[in-house]
Amino acid sequence: MKPANRTFIISGGASGLALAVARDLHSAGAYVSLLDLNADSGSAIVSELGNSRAKFFETDVSNTESIQAAIQGTVKWVKETGKEIGGVIAGAGVGLPGLIIDKKNEPLSIESIDFVLNINLRGTLDLIRQALPYMTTVKPEGPDGERGVIIMVASSAAFDGQMGQVSYAASKGAVASLTLPLARDLSKYGIRAVTVAPALFDSNMTKMMSKKVKQSLENAMEFPKRAGQPEEFARTVRDSIENSMLNGTVLRLDGAMRMPARL
Known part of the structure; x- marks a missing residue:
């Protein structure tokens, strides 16, 4: 499916990896509906991209009513532009480290x-389920009769989470696990489901890491020995949208990194 002239709903779209996806899809001619809590950043991104093909909705993905308002606003915008919803990129996510039992x-x-599960897992599923009724009714396109694609974001922590990542790994492992059944549920509608599982990438989350922690993680990379760039993540998402044979799978984007138990 080509992104041009289709609308993509992107949660967490005002920052980090999801913002890189929004910029990339916009450059490919897509319309982007950006859902995020940060209204200032959202307004700035719309000013950057131009309001003809970008719209911002202040959204808390842990709140069903907030998602509903954003979806309804997006649908209203779609009726104005005539550019049907082509996909959802569930990019909103948080990490909150903590040992399951502490030293005390x-x-x-x-x-x-x-907090972690409500944003990373519940928020992902809630966004998807609320957007789907407006995707299943889209006119199918191409020889395969494709209607759209769901892109979710997991993490290398889903497979080899470190100490202190029980909640985060649980949320991302669940996202990875639901990818195939979601694809199977949606197959009759011509809607695909793909999950991207990045390792260490430059993002708002990694900006909060100390230099020592980030260096330790980079040392665990095989090649290249560096953090991934947001544009590399966005390129993988774009390929997942355009390549119809990518479905029901989790794509590890990690430079062969396998995280050690501790730093």
Whole structure:
């Protein structure tokens, strides 16, 4: 499926890897609906891209009503532009490290667990389920009768999470696991599902790491020995959109990195 003249809903789209995807798809002629909590960043990105093919909706993906408002706003915009929804990129995500039991013999708070799961897992599923009714009715295109694609974001932590990543690994492992059944559920509609699982990439999350921690992670990379660039992530997402044979799979984007148990 070609991105041009289709609308893509991108959560977390005002920063980080999801923003790189938004810029890349926009450069390919797509219309981008950006969902994010940061209204200032969202407004700035729309000014950068131009409001003819970019729209921002202040959205909390852990809140069903907030997602609903963003989807309804996007649908209204689609009716104005005539550019049907072609896909969802569920890019909103958080990491909140914490050992399941700390040195004081205190368990990880359920509030911390809920915070991570509600954004990374529940928010992903809620966004997808609310967008799908507006994708299943789109006129199919091409020889395969394709209607659209769902792109989710997991992490290398889904497969080899480190100490302190129980909540994060659980959320990303769940996203990886639901990819195939989601693709199977949507196959009769001509909608694909693909998950990208990056390792260390330059993003807002990695900016919070100390230089020592980031260097330790880079040392675990096989080749190239560096953090991935947002543009490399965006290129993989674009290929997942354009290559119809990518479906029901998780693409590791990690430079052969396998994270050690501890840094």
